[in-house]
Amino acid sequence: MSAARDDxxxxxxxxxxxxxxxxxxxxxxxxxxxxxxxxxGTTLFLLLVQVASGIMLTLYYKPDAAQAFRxxxxxxxxxxxxxxxxxxxxxSSDLFIACLFAHLFFVLVRRGFRAPHELSWLTGLMGLVLxxxxxxxxxxxxxxxxxxxxxxxxxxxxxxxxLVGTWLNRFLRGxxxxxxxxxxxxxxxxxxxxxxxxxLVVALHIFLLTRRSTPVPEEASRExxxxxxxxxxxxxxxxxxxxxxxxxxxxxxxxxxxxxxDPRLSSPGGAMPPWYFLAIHQILRAAPTExxxxxxARFLVSAACLxxxxxxxxxxxxxxxxxxxxxxxxxxxxxxxxxxxxxxx
Amino acid sequence: xxxxxxxxxxxxxxxLGMAVGGSxxxxxxxxxxxxxxxxxxxxxQPSGPVNIGKLEEFPVGSARTVVVDERPVLVIRTGDGxxxxxxxxxxxxxxxxxxxxxxxxxxxxxxGIYSMDGRNIGGPPPRPLQELSxxxxxxxxxxxxx
Numbered sequence: 001m002s003a004a005r006d007d008x009x010x011x012x013x014x015x016x017x018x019x020x021x022x023x024x025x026x027x028x029x030x031x032x033x034x035x036x037x038x039x040x041g042t043t044l045f046l047l048l049v050q051v052a053s054g055i056m057l058t059l060y061y062k063p064d065a066a067q068a069f070r071x072x073x074x075x076x077x078x079x080x081x082x083x084x085x086x087x088x089x090x091x092s093s094d095l096f097i098a099c100l101f102a103h104l105f106f107v108l109v110r111r112g113f114r115a116p117h118e119l120s121w122l123t124g125l126m127g128l129v130l131x132x133x134x135x136x137x138x139x140x141x142x143x144x145x146x147x148x149x150x151x152x153x154x155x156x157x158x159x160x161x162x163l164v165g166t167w168l169n170r171f172l173r174g175x176x177x178x179x180x181x182x183x184x185x186x187x188x189x190x191x192x193x194x195x196x197x198x199x200l201v202v203a204l205h206i207f208l209l210t211r212r213s214t215p216v217p218e219e220a221s222r223e224x225x226x227x228x229x230x231x232x233x234x235x236x237x238x239x240x241x242x243x244x245x246x247x248x249x250x251x252x253x254x255x256x257x258x259x260x261x262d263p264r265l266s267s268p269g270g271a272m273p274p275w276y277f278l279a280i281h282q283i284l285r286a287a288p289t290e291x292x293x294x295x296x297a298r299f300l301v302s303a304a305c306l307x308x309x310x311x312x313x314x315x316x317x318x319x320x321x322x323x324x325x326x327x328x329x330x331x332x333x334x335x336x337x338x339x340x341x342x343x344x345x
Numbered sequence: 346x347x348x349x350x351x352x353x354x355x356x357x358x359x360x361l362g363m364a365v366g367g368s369x370x371x372x373x374x375x376x377x378x379x380x381x382x383x384x385x386x387x388x389x390q391p392s393g394p395v396n397i398g399k400l401e402e403f404p405v406g407s408a409r410t411v412v413v414d415e416r417p418v419l420v421i422r423t424g425d426g427x428x429x430x431x432x433x434x435x436x437x438x439x440x441x442x443x444x445x446x447x448x449x450x451x452x453x454x455x456x457g458i459y460s461m462d463g464r465n466i467g468g469p470p471p472r473p474l475q476e477l478s479x480x481x482x483x484x485x486x487x488x489x490x491x
Binding site for chain 2: 149152153155156157167170171173174179181263264265266267268269280284285286287289290295296297328343
């Protein structure tokens with residue numbers, strides 16, 4: 001019996017080319033204790049969780065302004081385990097964005113953007129932009145009053161982006177106004193365009209990582225562990241913990257839908273955008289009407305875009321990865337948290 | 346005639362590379378332009394004057410938000426007649442509401458305040474509300490863009 005099982009495993013391993021694969025993975029070494037790698041693995045896992053739960057939701061969701069809210073109500077109220085699947089999808093989306101931010105932040109403070117990792121850094125940032133787009137379009141899909149307000153305010157943010165703002169605003173709305181077209185656009189992007197683009201970017205990101213025998217040359221002298229099995233086992237333990245966290249949040253902290261969107265109703269008081277937009281929301285809320293003769297909001301969003309471009313260009317500006325960059329990253333994080341916290345007050 | 350006068354030979358591999366690259370660029374332009382035009386939504390044409398209801402549906406001192414050209418419009422009836430404004434706050438486009446208690450128009454999102462003639466008088470809104478014209482024709486209230 002045992003021999004038959006071994007044979008069967010051997011048969012599969014032989015066809016998968018298991019031995020050379022594990023040998024190649026074992027030869028690839030990861031610096032011990034570098035949290036950025038675990039966060040990267042967790043982010044990828046959360047993306048897969050969202051794809052799986054998202055596919056389940058598409059079985060019942062109706063991307064039509066007249067039916068969307070009711071269909072989500074039906075998912076959460078009438079379909080067996082629908083509330084769990086919906087809540088699981090929403091919470092994993094929040095954790096996905098949080099892990100993506102944290103992954104890039106730790107790469108930044110460890111100055112992992114230095115040569116020869118420029119392209120890994122850029123694909124990581126592209127992943128962040130696409131990931132935020134994925135979360136934002138998903139936020140609109142329930143077509144609740146909150147989703148409607150988010151679609152309005154979010155697309156209005158986009159209007160202030162220099163050069164392409166007006167085009168981006170109309171593109172996001174699917175026209176001049178927030179209408180049923182906006183929902184259809186958001187749905188198309190959420191289930192097709194953005195996941196496809198993100199898959200390509202993530203594949204490229206991982207491919208670039210495997211082009212070196214060790215991903216962080218300057219850390220090679222430090223203690224390292226093989227990718228397989230040591231890192232995989234540790235990552236699997238971390239993912240188990242993440243799954244427990246998502247399940248706990250999904251079961252005990254439901255995400256209320258609110259009421260169906262109605263353009264005739266005034267926006268909810270103290271309306272807040274999704275948490276990852278809180279800092280920029282606070283900047284716009286507090287923006288003076290005019291700054292240096294320019295519309296205040298436009299000035300500040302332009303400044304934020306310029307900061308984003310500088311962060312993207314870091315590998316080419318700070319080639320050696322000075323410690324000042326790491327300090328600035330911590331300061332920036334502190335400011336962003338402060339802004340987000342003040343938005344909540 | 347020396348060999349210098351003969352045209353320089355392009356290696357076969359380079360020629361094929363240029364041909365493939367050129368074709369790819371041509372396809373990108375030929376496909377890219379229609380793609381960009383396709384994803385750019387057409388401009389919305391205003392529908393003209395819209396009948397929003399009967400006069401008796403708007404008591405003096407009341408306000409109602411109606412949808413005109415898929416935009417929320419705030420219609421207020423005062424003792425002097427009707428006023429209609431785009432109900433989109435000029436700050437971040439939240440939908441504003443009329444407060445009868447304070448006799449002003451308010452944006453609940455970020456506490457923007459407008460006077461009854463649509464002027465921004467408090468909070469973050471940078472501009473007045475856009476005004477629309479209102480007429481009453483044979484007992485019907487008609488709203489149209491100014």
